[in-house]
Amino acid sequence: MAKDQTLRLSVERMSYGAEAIAHDDSGKTVFVTGAVAGDVVDARITQDTDTFSRAQTTSVLEASPNRVTPPCPYANLCGGCPWAALAYEEQRAAKRNNVVDAFVRIAHMERQVAEELVLDCLSPSPAWGYRNKVELAFSRKGKRAHVGMHAAGVGSPAGIIKVDACPLLERRYQKLVKSVSGALGYLAGSHELELDRVGIRTSARTKDVEISLWTKPGAFPRAQAAKFLVDATKATSVVRVMTKGPSKARKVAGVEVLSGRGHWRERIGNETMRLSAPSFFQVNTAGAEKLVQLVLDGLAPTEQDEAMDLYCGAGTFTLPLARKAGWVSAVESYGPAVRDLRRNLDGAQIANVDPIGGDAGREFPDTQADVIVVDPPRAGLSADVVTQLSAQPARAIAYVSCDPATLARDIARFAKEGTFAPSSVTPVDLFPQTYHVECVALLSRT
Secondary structure, three states: OOOOOEEEEEOOEEOOOOOEEEEOOOOOEEEEEOOOOOOEEEEEEEEEOOOEEEEEEEEEEEOOOOEOOOOOOOOOOEOOOOOOOEOHHHHHHHHHHHHHHHHHHOOOOOHHHHHHHEOOOEOOOOOOOOEOEEEEEEEEEOOEEEEEEEEOOOOOHHHEEOOOOOOOEOHHHOOHHHHHHHHHHHHHHHOOOOOOEEEEEEOOOOOOEEEEEEEOOOOOOHHHHHHHHHHHHOOOEEEEEEEEOOHHHOEEEEEEEEEEOOOEEEEEOOEEEEEOOOOOOOOOHHHHHHHHHHHHHHHOOOOOOEEEEEOOOOOOOHHHHHHHOOEEEEEEOOHHHHHHHHHHHHHOOOOOEEEEEOOOOOOOOOOOOOEEEEOOOOOOOOHHHHHHHHOOOOOEEEEEEOOHHHHHHHHHHHHHHOOEEEEEEEEEOOOOOOOOOEEEEEEEEO
16 A cells, blocks of 8 residues: 555554554554544555554544544644543443453463453543643743643644643643643743653642653753742642653653652552652552552451562552551662652551662562562563562462553463462553553462
8 A cells, every 4th residue: 555545444443552443455454543443434544564554534434333522622632642532431341352452462362261361441530530640741942932732743833732721630730731831931931941841740639739840950940930830830849850861761860849848749548648750650549549459459468478569669559568468578679769668658657668779670579478569660570570479489469560461471471480370350440531551460379
């Protein structure tokens, strides 16, 4: 097929991505942007290879019965909600199917086995207004700055969409995007302002609002930025996060408090966590609580148990696990998160945790764990960590995953080691209107 050729396509299902999947007359897979499962569309070919093509929808000829009108007028331009035109129940079903497909393709499971293993996708939060965090893009040309949401790829200067509100944010904070964008745009007109990105974190539970300005080290209008942002947003914290190094491997060089507390607080379950701007926290607080519940219910820790929490971050699982287990060895490699973990343990007056800073493989705890939690980044577990975990006498492992593909790969690695096998995988929709899905896999001794 030639680039820019137009095809008529019947869209079959959603991919693990922003695109839907169709097949052309020859049977080749076509990844279609701007369509949902069940649509019949005309689409223009944007890429063609020997094995697949990509296409952009030019018109919807027959709308799927599962197509809906998103409440956000920017949904087809902004990159934050690529599945917004798909009815929410169908989103959940598609996410479960993508997890099943990953186990079939990557872990080489029989489909019937995978179907029995993967449970229904849970929905712990509303489909809109669930996020506690958004990130804004920033660019400038001369004295004029563009600040707004990341574009889906077309239709705006510098890939930025200016919006009045973001309906993914918790309801009371949805207009913060416009307030922050306006304040920074005004500041950029009178000062040499260069930003890599802007973070907005909010909590409906603690009422905290933190604005983080990510920059390179160097001169910066600190006082003016703090004043403009606090006046516009009533932020409880404004910080500057300085990074250095190449764009794909930047490291935090320091955090400056420009105004307020210098951190963000969120209440999750019975715990109040304090987080610095560089530290990771799930963007869906109600969803994070569901993950904790699934992990604790699956492991059923007792006071006699020794527990292990790898890739523990600032303590989302560590704190509630320590309330039930006798001892917890918690390992985290990211420096800001380790510092937050220690502060959270002190604040919660928890003394039965050993916080260990370092790589999970190199700093693997010298202990005999009864129950284990792992919550690795998108890349999943390294092969050596799977081997070390498989040598543990634990009765169960709870594997929290943000990527079905690496989860399936690691489940296959555990199967090869022969010690642990999955007993259930529960998809949890922490990211409505997107293709992303979190999973809690429970592994038991074979």
